[in-house]
Amino acid sequence: MLIDKFSPLEGKMLSIMDPEGNIIEKDLMPQLEDEKLLELYKMMLLTKVVDTKALQYQRQGRMLTYAPNRGQEAAQLGSIAATEERDWLVPAFRELGAWLYKGVSLEQIYLYWYGNEEGSKFPENINMLPVAVPIASQINHAAGLAMASRYKKEDAVTMAYVGDGGTSHGEFHEGMNFAAVFDAPLVVIIQNNQYAISVPRHVQTRTKTLAEKAVAYGIPGIQVDGNDIFAVYVAAKEAVERARRGEGPTLIEAVTYRLGPHTTSDDPTIYREDEEVEEWAKKDPILRFKKFLINKELWSVEQDEKEIEAYEELVNNTFKKVENSKEVPLEDIFAYQYETMTPNLVQQLEDYRQYLEGREK
Incomplete structure (x- = not known):
C-alpha cells in the first residue's frame, strides 16, 4: 500500500511528476489511456477558464461573492477522477473542478454563485450534495452518507473535501472519528492550500502534516503533492478501492496553493508576500500537466490556445443565460x-x- 511507503509520520510525501512534467516515480505512474489523459487536462483547462471568468464577472458587479480555485485544479480533478458515477461527492465550496467532472452543468454552477437556488438543484443522476459554506460541517454529512450507502448495499463510496483550516474544527474530528469507528466507505481530501483565509497553515495545528491526524482515528493517512495530478489520482484510487472493499475511510492531504484570494471579499496581499505566490506559481498544476502532454506529443501550444478560446466562448454564452434567468421565488x-x-x-x-x-x- 502507498500508505506504508509514504508515511506522513516519517515526513514522506507522494510525488510522481515533477514541476517540469517529468515522471520521477515510474513504477507508481497510473496506467491511464491517452484519451483519459487528454480528458483530464481539458477539464483542468475548462476549470481554469470558468474560474477566471467568474472572478471577472464578480469584479464587474455581475455576480455575488465568489471563491476562486486557481492553483488547486489537480487536487480536485485527480481525486474525483478516481471515483465512479455511483459514488458520492460532498464538497465544501472550492471544488469547481470536481463539480464539473461529476457532471454539474456550468449553468448550474454559475446560477449558484449568482444567488439562484436552482444552482443547488442537481439532476437525480448526479450524486452530489450542495455547497457547504459552514466550515467542516460537510464531514459529518459525508460520514452519514457513507454509512447510509453501506446500509443500503449500494456499493458506493463517498468522497468529501475540506480545507486545511477545516481540520481545526470540531466537526472534522467528529465526522472522522465516527467514520473510522464504523468503517464507513469514506475518503476525505484535505485541500491544504496553505491558508484559511488569512491564517497560515502553521498556525492551524502543531502537527507537521495534516495527513498524520489520521493516526488518531486509527485509519490510513497520506500526504501527496497536490499539484501533481498523478500523485493525487493514485492515492485517491487506492483509498476508494479500499473503502469499497469495506476497509474503512482514508485521509488524504493534497499539498497545494491558493494562487488567488480566499474569496472576492479578501485581499491576500495583506497577509502574504508576492514572492511566495510567484514561487508557487512555478508549480502550477496545469502548466506541469501540459509539459508532460507536450513531451508525450499528445498536445501542443496551438491546441491549448484553441481550446481556451472555445471555452471562453462557451462560458460567455452560458453566463448570458444566467443573467437572463428569472428571479428566485x-x-x-x-x-x-x-x-x-x-x-x-x-x-x-x-x-x-x-x-x-x-x-x-
Whole structure:
C-alpha cells in the first residue's frame, strides 16, 4: 500500500511528476489511456477558464461573492477522477473542478454563485450534495452518507473535501472519528492550500502534516503533492478501492496553493508576500500537466490556445443565460432548507413577507 511507503509520520510525501512534467516515480505512474489523459487536462483547462471568468464577472458587479480555485485544479480533478458515477461527492465550496467532472452543468454552477437556488438543484443522476459554506460541517454529512450507502448495499463510496483550516474544527474530528469507528466507505481530501483565509497553515495545528491526524482515528493517512495530478489520482484510487472493499475511510492531504484570494471579499496581499505566490506559481498544476502532454506529443501550444478560446466562448454564452434567468421565488430561500419546512421557517417566511409588504407601502 502507498500508505506504508509514504508515511506522513516519517515526513514522506507522494510525488510522481515533477514541476517540469517529468515522471520521477515510474513504477507508481497510473496506467491511464491517452484519451483519459487528454480528458483530464481539458477539464483542468475548462476549470481554469470558468474560474477566471467568474472572478471577472464578480469584479464587474455581475455576480455575488465568489471563491476562486486557481492553483488547486489537480487536487480536485485527480481525486474525483478516481471515483465512479455511483459514488458520492460532498464538497465544501472550492471544488469547481470536481463539480464539473461529476457532471454539474456550468449553468448550474454559475446560477449558484449568482444567488439562484436552482444552482443547488442537481439532476437525480448526479450524486452530489450542495455547497457547504459552514466550515467542516460537510464531514459529518459525508460520514452519514457513507454509512447510509453501506446500509443500503449500494456499493458506493463517498468522497468529501475540506480545507486545511477545516481540520481545526470540531466537526472534522467528529465526522472522522465516527467514520473510522464504523468503517464507513469514506475518503476525505484535505485541500491544504496553505491558508484559511488569512491564517497560515502553521498556525492551524502543531502537527507537521495534516495527513498524520489520521493516526488518531486509527485509519490510513497520506500526504501527496497536490499539484501533481498523478500523485493525487493514485492515492485517491487506492483509498476508494479500499473503502469499497469495506476497509474503512482514508485521509488524504493534497499539498497545494491558493494562487488567488480566499474569496472576492479578501485581499491576500495583506497577509502574504508576492514572492511566495510567484514561487508557487512555478508549480502550477496545469502548466506541469501540459509539459508532460507536450513531451508525450499528445498536445501542443496551438491546441491549448484553441481550446481556451472555445471555452471562453462557451462560458460567455452560458453566463448570458444566467443573467437572463428569472428571479428566485422568495419561498425558495426558505423551502430549500429541509424536505418539509419547519414551523420556525414557515414563521420566518411569513414575517419576511409582511416586512416586504410594509416596506412597499
